Amino acid sequence: MRIPAWILCAAAAAISAPATAQEFVINTGGETGAYHGHFCPALRDKIKKAGFEANCQTSAGSTENMQRVADDPTQLGYGQLDVLALKARDFGGPSTFRRLRMDDVRECIFAVTRDRELDSYGELAVRADELRVILPPEQSGSTATFRFLQQIDPYGIGRTENVIHASNTDEAIRIALNSDATVAFFVQFPDPNNPRFKLAHEKGGHIVPVLDRKILDQRIDGIPVYFAQKTQVENASWLSSGAKVVTACTPLIVFTGTAKSPAKQATWENHEHMSKSLEGLRGDELMPKASLFSRVLRRTRELTATSAEKFVEISEQAREKAAPLFEKAREAARQAIDAGHDKPTKAEPSAPYGGAPPIEKKPAGDP
Numbered sequence: 001m002r003i004p005a006w007i008l009c010a011a012a013a014a015i016s017a018p019a020t021a022q023e024f025v026i027n028t029g030g031e032t033g034a035y036h037g038h039f040c041p042a043l044r045d046k047i048k049k050a051g052f053e054a055n056c057q058t059s060a061g062s063t064e065n066m067q068r069v070a071d072d073p074t075q076l077g078y079g080q081l082d083v084l085a086l087k088a089r090d091f092g093g094p095s096t097f098r099r100l101r102m103d104d105v106r107e108c109i110f111a112v113t114r115d116r117e118l119d120s121y122g123e124l125a126v127r128a129d130e131l132r133v134i135l136p137p138e139q140s141g142s143t144a145t146f147r148f149l150q151q152i153d154p155y156g157i158g159r160t161e162n163v164i165h166a167s168n169t170d171e172a173i174r175i176a177l178n179s180d181a182t183v184a185f186f187v188q189f190p191d192p193n194n195p196r197f198k199l200a201h202e203k204g205g206h207i208v209p210v211l212d213r214k215i216l217d218q219r220i221d222g223i224p225v226y227f228a229q230k231t232q233v234e235n236a237s238w239l240s241s242g243a244k245v246v247t248a249c250t251p252l253i254v255f256t257g258t259a260k261s262p263a264k265q266a267t268w269e270n271h272e273h274m275s276k277s278l279e280g281l282r283g284d285e286l287m288p289k290a291s292l293f294s295r296v297l298r299r300t301r302e303l304t305a306t307s308a309e310k311f312v313e314i315s316e317q318a319r320e321k322a323a324p325l326f327e328k329a330r331e332a333a334r335q336a337i338d339a340g341h342d343k344p345t346k347a348e349p350s351a352p353y354g355g356a357p358p359i360e361k362k363p364a365g366d367p
Contacts, residue, residue: 022270023053027065027077029141031058034189035078035252038288039105043076043254043278046285050277052270062141066091066255073257074271076100080107080141080187082250085220086148094220097255100275102223103283106249108190108231109145111208112173112200113183120311121212122318124183125156132162134172134184142169142186145250153214156319169196177203185210187250190231192243197233207233207245212315215248216308226250228308246303246311254278254286 024047028036040056047054059065065077066084070091081102088094111124118124124131136142143165150158166172169186173196176184188196200207211228218225226248233243256275260268303311 021051021053022267022274023055024271024274025068025072025075026054026056027059027068027075028056029059029061029065029078039078039252039286042286042288046278046281047274050274052274060137060139063087063139063144066097069255069257070096073259074267076254076256079253079255080145080250081220081223081253082148082218082225083141083144084253084255085218085225086144086151096258098258098275099253099255100278101254101281101283101286102251103286105252105287106227106229107141107187107252108229108247108249109149109185109187109210109226110233110245110247111183111185111210112176112205113208114177114179114203114205115181115183116206118183118208119206120208120315120318121157121210121215122315124208124210125153125212125315126319127181128157128159129161130181131160132164132179132182133160134164134166134175134182136166136169136172136186138165140169145187146185149210149215152218153212156212156214170199173199173205174203177205183208190229190233190249192232201243207247209245209311209314210247211308211311212248213312216312228303228311230303 026040026043026047028040030036036056036058044054044056059068059077062077062079062083065079066087069075069077073096084094084097084099088097091097111118111121118127133146135146146157146163150160164175166175166184169184169188172184172186176182177200186196188194191197215226216224216228227250228246229249230244230246231249233245256271
């Protein structure tokens, strides 16, 4: 009996095609965050066009994403380049991860305080031992960024010991703006519509430029970890053009794992095919769809080397100007200890690297 040609073709297709397309997990961040809501859908669609399935999985952020990819190298994750530089050694070293994408999308470091005398990173570095720093939760990317700054600036911001973790970024800002000698550090896409920037403005706070030569000199595989950028943090009105601030920003990356299992050869072949398809895309193909958020990203501009140098010099001048006072205070503290005083005078710090006493942590929503 002769078998119709269309039946033979259908049978051949069924034999050659996999029963189900492999599904890849993309680890993002909070459910309402930019990684999950704005960037992942575009990435997921491109993976599907390559012939695979993908789903966006919420997480606590960059550090947890690295943990998940280290545990299952076929997964993907979003993260900050500075966090990858800091945390990679905790997961076996940089070779554990493969950077698939690093486009012109960056998250920026913001330091918010009500102390108007703190107007540069140099001021923060010199007064580090007398400031209390409020950070988002310990597993957040913001906390990892602050730890990275401490690591690269051990005699500046690295001397900060009085660190408090708030339950979220909003609470960190509220605590900082209700206290003296207090600064909130956080990493954020520079969206002037974000309530956090409005909160800082309404509470009388100001944003300190987090820019310094030690920061801009950082590299990973020859790639700058930070870029000096002018970002808009307040919308324009009929009375003003909208507030802008210059600060350091770190690239958003998409990464995956590198460890291969011989028992999963087909899985790794699919993983390699998927990875190469993402590496070959144009940057604009992975940008969020036309939206307010994408317009915000276009309003963030990288500074020229000359412009960045001006802000670096401001930070260095602050260090140089305040350094003698800083050394004088340390010497007074040493003399007090040597003299056997239990409590130094008000003008003297309690220890060379001591900080202000911790403040009571208020619930989110308290003024």
